[in-house]
Amino acid sequence: MKVFQNYPLLDHNTFKMKVSCRQFIELERPEEIVNLCEQHLLEQPFYILGGGSNVLFTKDYDGLILHPAFQGIDKIEEEARHVTLRVAAGTEWEKLIDYCIQHHYFGLENLTGIPGLVGSAPVQNIGAYGVEVKDCILAVDGYLLPKATPFHYQCDECQFGYRSSIFKKELKGKTFITHVLFRLSKEPHYTLTYKALSEELSCQQLEPSLDNIVRCVRAVRDSKLPDITKIGCAGSFFQNPIVPNEDYQRLKQQLPDLVSYPAGEKVKLAAGQLIDKAGWKGHREGDAGIYPKQALVVVNYGNASPEDIRQLYEKVISDVYTKFQITLQPEVNIL
Ligand SMILES: Cc1cc2nc3c(=O)[nH]c(=O)nc-3n(C[C@H](O)[C@H](O)[C@H](O)COP(=O)(O)OP(=O)(O)OC[C@H]3O[C@@H](n4cnc5c(N)ncnc54)[C@H](O)[C@@H]3O)c2cc1C
CATH class of the missing domain: 3.30.465.10 (Uridine Diphospho-n-acetylenolpyruvylglucosamine Reductase; domain 3)
Incomplete structure (x- = not known):
């Protein structure tokens, strides 16, 4: 294993927050976790970090970060x-x-x-x-x-x-x-229920195949999501809310084009649509913003601090609640 002290996390979080941690341990074999436990190293605050693409660090992490590096x-x-x-x-x-x-x-x-x-x-x-x-x-x-x-x-x-x-x-x-x-x-078995994907296949005049589906999914993703080598983000920042049928009916009166999907006895709404309808899509405050092509994505255009990101997403949650009485929950792990 590799052990680092006061380790910068800039290259370990796709939001590109300039934070660090007290200790960073890269595990090269799965069993090394047993040694760390025997040494009581996990009796301090610790966090397991993979690629850091679903996490927002709001400050330096005062503890141990464990990073699995073993592959295969x-x-x-x-x-x-x-x-x-x-x-x-x-x-x-x-x-x-x-x-x-x-x-x-x-x-x-x-x-x-x-x-x-x-x-x-x-x-x-x-x-x-x-x-x-x-x-x-x-x-x-x-x-x-x-x-x-x-x-x-x-x-x-x-x-x-x-x-x-x-x-x-x-x-x-x-x-x-x-x-x-x-x-x-081992046999062809495709899921083409998602409209944007089936439309992309027919638009490119492609038959469903493994290569063609991958090509189309990548094309659709590239058209909607930021390139994380250029713009910091953690993908969808908010979960799509799952609400009781009464809330759905109420909101449908307010927003006749409300997007919804069945979710058991409840209804799943598109958080991106609510954020867009509330007027936040493309909104920018300094280097923190709501991505213009997909309102679910909170972005760091370069030098946004954790505080800038926090202020922005809290404003979005509060405004969506004021306008639609729906409470958005972050999908991202906030530390
Ligand atoms: C541009 C972009 C697009 C995305 N698109 C999607 C999408 O379409 N669908 C989707 O679901 N997600 C999406 N995501 C979110 C994210 O990529 C996924 O959730 C991904 O699985 C996170 O992987 P990671 O290794 O970066 O996890 P991290 O952010 O490092 O960790 C995520 C969580 O998993 C825990 N964890 C990590 N490794 C372990 C382990 N070995 N043992 C126990 N716990 C562990 C962490 O503690 C943390 O709670 C997107 C993110 C970005 C930036």
Whole structure:
């Protein structure tokens, strides 16, 4: 493992906040977490940081940051129609997507272009273009902290929900995920329920295939989301609110073109539409802003401080509440 003191985090958070942490440990093997627990190092404040693409640091972190750096994709089982891959937490998500395309494994293709590492994917059950990662997860392996007790949770034990899981709720900050097991199809099997994706395919006159879906998802993403090498952000800053039917009916009177999706007995609204209707899309205060092409995304145009970002997102939450009586919740982990 590699240990650093007073370590700058600028290159470890896609929001590009200029913060640092007291100690930063890069784990090169999963078992090293056991040594750290035995040395009682996790009795201080600690945080597990993957690619830092779903986090907003509001100040320097006065504690230990653990960063899984171990990588690898192993095929552990193959049947006529399916394969099982066991993927190490430090593997880049996009490397897994590339591997699947190369080997013709189906299931994860709609999730191309999501930054970050594989170990983080189950935490908020990443999702995009009609697919959630839980649809392909067989199990999650790791250690319960701070005692380093090994765990192996089957998919149905992970309590996956919309941008949520047991790792984000009951076990928040209490697990170190070392591997994710994916069960993928060897036969073509596409999800084209998302309108923007099916439209892009027909607009480019492409038949559904692994390569074409990946190409179209990347094209749609590039047209809506900032390039994180140029503009700081953490993707969708807010969760889409899930509201009771009465709230939906009330709001529908106020906004006849209200976008909504069924969510069990409730209704999921598009937070981006509410922010846009409230007049915030493209709004900029210094270097903090709401991205002009996608109102869900709070951006750092260069030198926004954590305080600038905080003031802006709090104003958005408060104004959306005043106008629509809907409370937006951040999707991003705020530290
Ligand atoms: C431009 C952009 C687009 C995005 N698009 C999407 C999208 O379409 N869909 C979507 O769902 N998300 C999206 N995101 C959000 C983000 O990329 C995902 O949530 C991603 O999975 C985060 O990975 P990460 O490694 O950067 O996680 P981090 O931000 O480093 O961590 C996220 C959380 O996981 C925990 N964690 C990380 N690794 C481990 C581990 N090994 N064990 C236990 N806990 C761990 C952290 O403590 C933290 O709570 C986007 C972000 C950006 C910047």
